[in-house]
Amino acid sequence: MSSDTGEPxxxxxxxxxxxxxxxxDWDEAREIPTPLRLHDTPVSPRWVDYNGHMSESCYLLVFGDNSDAFFRYIGxxxxYRAAGRSLYTVESHLHNKREVTEGEPLQLSLRLLDFDAKRVHLFHEMRHGTDQTLLATAEQMLVHVDAGKGRSCPLPAELQQRLGAIHRAHSTAPLPEVVGKPMGIRRDRNT
Structure with missing residues (x-):
């Protein structure tokens, strides 16, 4: 999920x-921006493939880092993870719009589209940090898990309250056009 691999x-x-x-620390009085802007990064040389631009898997890696910033935002x-709980991604839909090359600045944003006791539905945008060109989007469904039991479990009440506050702030924005769209080859049924 990261921009870096390896540690001693x-x-x-x-x-x-x-x-x-x-x-x-959660501050109930703090204004919640729509969208949240929690992660910026330049394109790492390790993310550039043989075509000279950021490899497709690295888009997901950067969106994962943005999710991690969001997790820390909500607490x-x-x-939390040492206590055996975490959010796991169970589905992702990526839309790659533009290429980027080594060193270019990336600016990430995130919206909470929905949540319930066990699930969190997120939407990420990746923009060029200089001209704000939309580079890619990611729609993700996450599930809260008890790692020791190996199954989903409800989020604690305080996290559900925080998600509720974020959702109220984010629900006023229009739903992005790509959200919930199935993938497939469109065929003319008349031919």
Missing amino acids: GRPDRVVTPYEGTGHR IGEE
Whole structure:
């Protein structure tokens, strides 16, 4: 899920840029922006493929880092995961719009589209950090899990309250056109 791989003693482990940073304290009085802007990054040389631009898998990697920033925004950090709970991505729909190359600035935003006791529905946008060109979007469904039991479980009440506050702020914006759209080859039924 990260922009970096490796750490001392575990070179194969994926590490997010926010790992080890804990989480933000929730402030009920703080205004919740629509959308949230929690993650910016330049295109890493490790993300550039043989075509000279960011590889398709790395778009998802950057969106994953944006999700991690969101988790920390709502109060999920290392202590939460150490207690055996986390949010897992169960479905992602990516839309790649434009190419980017090494060193170009990426600016990520995130909207909470919906949630219930166990699930969180997110929408990410990746824009060029200089001219705001839309580069890619990601729609994701996440599920809250009890890792020890290996199954879904309800989010704690305080996280549901925080998600409720974010959802109220974000629900005033129009739904992005690509949300919920199935993938397929459109065929003319008359031929």
